Amino acid sequence: MSAEDYYLDAIAAIDEGDRETALNAARKVVALDSEHVDSWWMIADLELPASSAPNLKQASKSLSACRKVIAIAPDRVDAWIRGGRILADELGMYEEALAWWQGCREQAPFEVVPVIEQTAILTDLGMYDLAMDRLNGILEDNLDIGTQQYARIARLHAIVRKAIAQEKSQHFKPWEKNHPGWNALTLRANKLPVSENLLFMLSTVPFLMIEVFISRQLFGEGWQGFCLTSMLILVTVALGMRFSRRIFQSINRPAFNLLRAMDVETSSGCVMIPAEIRTQKLFMFLLSKRPIAYQERLNSIIEQGKKLPRNWEISIPDLDSHLDEIGIIEDDDEQTELASYEEE
Secondary structure (H helix, E strand, O other), rough: OOOHHHHHHHHHHHOOOOHHHHHHHHHHHHHHHHOOOHHHHHHHHHOOOOEEEEHHHHHHHHHHHHHHHHHEEEEEEEHHHHHHHHHHHHHOOHHHHHHHHEEEEHHHHOHHHHHHHHHHHHHHHOHHHHHHHHHHHHHOOOOOOHHHHHHHHHHHHHHHHHHHHHHHOOOOOOOOOOOOOOHHHHHHOOOOOHHHHHHHHHOOOHHHHHHHHHHHHOOOOHHHHHHHHHHHHHHHHHHHHHHHHHHHHHHHHHHHHHHHHHHHHHHHHOOOOOOHHHOOHHHHHHOOOOOOOHHHHHHHHHHHHOEEOOOOOOOOOOOOOEEEEOOOEEOOOOOOOOOOOOOO
């Protein structure tokens, strides 16, 4: 059988819902024709579970297939996006993901997804100035933004703006062994994060109950009283949510710091979290909430036990490599039109 025959068999198997047969057929295609980009993309999809999170092996195989796709067809934005999300979301390889997304920008400079993903990674790693530069670049480069993308950009902008307004000493840098953030983390290591919903219930619900009980005395009955009571409740809820969010972020700062430390470990492939923290409730709880592939990869890094180098720094790619020599996005007439991808 020829490569195309196996490819047709793979398509038929997908139509029948037989993913395993389709995957085997697609593998036979690329064994005969290593440049068959559609089969590599099919493999990238079929290596991932249909309805669950992938494990480390599955995510790695899908990523390898994505690499094959963009090596053959660098303009395949769908492969860039899937590979980037596997690198960051599933594997925690944030430094490599930054470079990957920059490669996507070089192929599709007007696509906003890689900019948003780079901003999210830089924010998670505490590189707030660079994150703000990425956000500003979205407007400067006049990129098309979808509705869901706009909402995420707004959330990232609020987080980054607030962080930049803080003293830089408050930004936790887990690669610094003597950073004061480690002290607070050690004190909270055996305590689970506090739920934002619980904080809202404790801080706001009592006031809402009081307002309901005294609303008749304050506003009377009838339509006017109902409207005034409703407005008071809405204002109380809004203020309560805002207050609860601030308390939530303050109380759980050690948990957020530990998440960053875990991300640095998966990104660098080295360990730096002290053993007395790693064996406590907070670490185990946070690890259980991460994707399966992330958990397996971090556990593998811990088993290898390679220490983070003393002068380690986050590797940042050239984030302007998509620009031409005078700093303008290339926009020649021969450039292929690429459809914008909405945030999933």
